Amino acid sequence: MRFEPGTLAVLIGVSGSGKSTFAARYPSSWTLCLDAYREMATDCAADQSATPVAAEIQDLLLDARLARGLTTIVDSTALMPHVRTKLLARARYWQRPTTAVLFDVPLDTCEAQNASRARVVPARVLYDQHRQLPTTQQLRAEGFTEVRLALAMVTAPAGPGR
Known part of the structure; x- marks a missing residue:
């Protein structure tokens, strides 16, 4: 998937969705x-108490990159509308295009991929996250310049020519 130079690409999906x-x-x-x-701040990526500090670091780096017109990918679940609103506001401030990359992956696929990870997210959390997954229409209404689905890239088997 190619992004227009300077794009803010926000990855949106359940833990374990790819x-x-x-x-x-x-x-x-x-x-x-x-x-x-979070891991840099606490030696534990799962330590949610470090999220405010992690978000400050992300905001500083996001502004630094967007100010320079650098393509930036935000890798977090981004399932809560207020999180996406904040990211969109930063991109608007710097007059940068935005792409939502929606990982609309079936819950059972996320559960299987999650089980093979070093840091397993509890099943009830995955279920709650899956319920919060926005639609492409919601993301367009929020103001994303472009919305792309990543389902095929996550679930398609690797093979010749890929």
Whole structure:
């Protein structure tokens, strides 16, 4: 998936839906990840008490990148509308295009992928996250310049020519 230069791409999906795997296809300097900042602050990516500090770090780096017109990928669940609203506001401030990359992955797929991770998210959390998944229409109404589905890229098997 290609992004217009300077785009803010927000990955939106349940834990275990393939967001970080998707982000890893791009230069690491493009990706802002709350889990990484929580881990830097506390030695534990799952420590939710570090989220406010992680969000401050993300905001500083986001502004630095958007001010320079650099393509930026935000790798977090981004399931809560207020989180997306804040990200959209930053992109609007810097006059940058926005792309929502929606990981509309079946819950059972997320559960299977989650089970193979080093840091397993509890099943009830995955269920709650899945219920919060926005629709493409919601994301367009929120103001994303473009909305793309990532389902095919996550669930399609790797093969020749991919």
